[in-house]
Amino acid sequence: MTGMFAVALLSLAACGSGDAGTAAAGPERLAVVATTPEVADFVRNLGGDRIDVTQIIKPNVDPHEYEPTPADIKAIGEAKVVVKNGVGLEEWLDRTIESAGFRGSVIDSSQGVTLREGGHAHAEEHAEEEEAEEGEEHDPHIWHDPRNAKLMVANIEKGLTAAAPAEAAAFTANLSAYQAKLDKLDADNAAAFAKLTNRKLVTNHDAFGYYVDRYDLEFVGSVIPSLDTSAELSAKQLSELVAKIKATGAKAIFAESSLPAKSAETIARQAGVKVVAGEDALYGDSLGPDGTYLAAEEHNTRVIVEALGG
Known part of the structure; x- marks a missing residue:
């Protein structure tokens, strides 16, 4: 992201904050921003009609090359919760959150997932160099193992419950139902x-x-x-x-x-x-x-x- 773009986003966040709370769903719902399509789907399944979800990255958009838009910065600035995949997939997110002046909670859905170091091709071609490297890159595509997806949705449910304790029972019931579907997918x-x-x-x-x-x-x-x-x-x-x-x-x-x-x-x-x-x-x-x-x-x-x- 260029410096000029960051400044523009910051300005938009400042002048756009007056639009908060005007969503059609009303102020009773928890405003959540989800970064990727996978995370957004998890959030929808857990939150149901108790939340309003804004999905940043749309279908068939490459998340590795993503650049946030003014609409993204506005949505993050108005949200109470931001949910991310984590593992470095959203390299743009931290600076976007800062530009938005976001003061809510960030849920990292990757917490507790056992991460793969590098990729298959990377590991095969650069095994010797990796032995001497610190801070090896981890594979962010964690959702492709349904067992990891179960951990991701558990992390999301915990974060949503912390942000909206009154909805805890609904979030927990939705988590149980969705994890059963993940078990069936895996089998x-x-x-x-x-x-x-x-x-x-x-x-x-x-x-x-x-x-x-x-x-x-x-x-x-x-x-x-x-x-x-x-x-x-x-x-x-x-x-x-x-x-x-x-x-x-x-x-x-x-x-x-x-x-x-x-x-x-x-x-x-x-x-x-x-x-x-x-x-x-x-x-x-x-x-x-x-x-x-x-x-x-x-x-x-x-x-x-x-x-x-x-």
């Missing part, structure tokens, strides 16, 4: 992958580490060799990925809904495999048209199993 995913013999996964970027670990898949590589989406394959890395796809017998490259499929298509042609894209693209950093986590994860599992098992 269904595990059963689907248990029937799969070819478990080799190639994706657009390294977003599925927790998913790969949970369901014992084999990560072959990614078109973007990074946890975020800013990196690019060098010519050498491209050739190595093509060779690895051929050598391992991987069947497909899975595009992602929030990223262009062009590079994946180029590599797939060289490797002689198909690209799974379009409506079948995976939801790596985003959710599907209905905006729900459960449907997105069910979609990912169905697409992967059909492509690798077909």
Whole structure:
């Protein structure tokens, strides 16, 4: 974010504060800002009609490259609670909160989650350097393991209850019901992958580490060799990925809904495999048209199993 943009946001926060409390839902509801589509869906399931949710990052928008808008700063300035994914995914959030003059509570949904260090590609290519590094980057895509999602929603429920104690019973009941759905998702995913013999996964970027670990898949590589989406394959890395796809017998490259499929298509042609894209693209950093986590994860599992098992 440029300094000029930060100043503009600060000015907007100052002049826009008079609009607080004018939401159609009325002042009885807790005003909550949720950063990512996944977190926003969790918040909606827990809060129900007791809260008003403003979702910052919209579907199929890359969270790694996100720049906050004046509307975002206004929403945060008027909120009582901000809920984030955490693990460094929202690099823009701290400065945006400061610009907004936000004085409410921030819920970090990642608290207590066992984090993966780096990504699969990162770990393989830079293992020696990592041994000497401190403060290693952690993988922020924690929601792709439903067991982590259960911890995330528990953290959110705790924060919502602290902000609105009168609604504690409703939040707790909603948490119990939603965690049961997460347990079913996890069991269904595990059963689907248990029937799969070819478990080799190639994706657009390294977003599925927790998913790969949970369901014992084999990560072959990614078109973007990074946890975020800013990196690019060098010519050498491209050739190595093509060779690895051929050598391992991987069947497909899975595009992602929030990223262009062009590079994946180029590599797939060289490797002689198909690209799974379009409506079948995976939801790596985003959710599907209905905006729900459960449907997105069910979609990912169905697409992967059909492509690798077909």
